[in-house]
Amino acid sequence: MSTNAEIAARLLRDAAEFFRHVGDQNAPIRPQMDHNARAFEAVADLVETDPTAEFETEGQDR
Template identity: 55%
Template sequence: MPTHIQLATDLLRNAAKFFNDVGAQNPDLADQMSTNAAAFDRVALLLETDPTGEFVEPEKAPE
């Protein structure tokens, strides 16, 4: 039986795959879908490596 963390990371990685698949089928959305997929993959990695850690938002780039 998977743990909550395993379930969450599987869901996040499946969502990332979905975004990548949508981007591959629709070039107009490819950049945005790639960004979305990377975010979901990153959160899955954070959950796996530090499940009780606090999220620190990256510095925003100057406009």
């Protein structure tokens, strides 16, 4: 059975792969799609390594 964090990380990695595929098929937006993919992969890494960690975000009080 998978944990919620494992499922979330897999979904984030799948989204990163989607962005890379979109960028591969559309050169003008490739840099933005690569940026998106790296961001999703970074969050997947965070979810996998420390799923309950917290961090401050500017302008958000949640």
